[in-house]
Amino acid sequence: MAKAKIIENTIDLNKELAEIASKTTHMGGGAIVLFMGYVKGRVNGNKVYELDYEAYEPYATKTLEEIARKAEEDKEVLEVRVYHRIGNLKPGEPTIYIIVSAKTRKKAFKVAEEVLEQVKHKTPIFKLEKRSNGEYWVIGDGRRIPRKTQA
Amino acid sequence: MAKAKIIENTIDLNKELAEIASKTTHMGGGAIVLFMGYVKGRVNGNKVYELDYEAYEPYATKTLEEIARKAEEDKEVLEVRVYHRIGNLKPGEPTIYIIVSAKTRKKAFKVAEEVLEQVKHKTPIFKLEKRSNGEYWVIGDGRRIPRKTQA
Amino acid sequence: MKVKVKYFSLLRDYTRRIEEEVELPDNARLEDLLDKIAEKYPELKTLSDDGVPAIPLVNGKYVDPKYKLKNGDEVALMPPASGG
């Protein structure tokens, strides 16, 4: 069953993947693809100090759940897990995990990539990038707009 | 720098990915794709007891190293690690890990998938599948041929 | 009736607040609320001129501007999401 959560801390990848492998092996599973996103330390030549993530709850969680559940409707897909972190994250810190197990490696790659795109574009999550040259709102798929005021 | 190894035990995914993230974040990295293959518990309706992997050394290691090194020649690719296990592996146990960090998520997915295909087809690694209905050599990309004799 | 309005991300640069309650006539539609907000924060226009849409959600869902608001509805205004 799909798992999707907004989280504050990192997850234990060893545990997650071992759990999924032992659960899916008897359903003919043999492939897991994991995508892990993390904070970039440099953007457009500027040093990044941190990314502040905010989720619009409970709708962010609901969106993640729906994306994961729909991806699992494919018969070749055995398990989908989506974890998105919020809070102040420093360069190199994980921000998102997408984990997909499928009957074929091709399917696992394809679904992981699709789920990631949906999570990025549909989930009401927002970020503010704090860099050496100021603060920038990140809009949609990477557009940066300087912050005007301190809210 | 690319890392490629034939291994007997599992790897620590938390450590590997944290290491790669903290190393690549200052090069503009923000995406890691991991592929983990594991032993299927069922094949063609038959229960699998174990897969026996054998590598032709030192050439298997050399092939993995070359595949990883070449994949890293792409400027958008920041780190490639390839680990292939050998020995007797039971259902659900990891058999292979491909880890790719790149400047874009698209590239990380693409290269992980390509490296996996190359490892599967080019590396002199062979497997024997022990199932409830006998032993099968696995040839190329999944063809099964019953074992005739005990060598 | 009253609805709660939440602002996200760079919209807050213009509203200078995270959320507020807005009083509306009982038969108000989403578009009426959006007009009222546009009037209250005229600078928001520079955002849409700049190609950044302010997307409304009502109780977490995309709805038509003709949607009839109910007392207690939660309306969010946000730029394109930026997960990942």
Add this chain to the structure above:
Amino acid sequence: MKVKVKYFSLLRDYTRRIEEEVELPDNARLEDLLDKIAEKYPELKTLSDDGVPAIPLVNGKYVDPKYKLKNGDEVALMPPASGG
């Protein structure tokens, strides 16, 4: 001269051994060795008839059948690899 020959995977069903040393004339080529092996294990033919090639590597590399073997070379015969 002598070369070492290694057999992998299902080839061992036919050779019933994992490796062996083969004595060859000094100017022997890879194709001469392959002929000699085919002669020694005639059943190997059923494999290629079945669409399973026995791929030769010399010291870990794919080489032309005309390759001139050297004393001490290691030749491997294997089906298509099956990593992963």
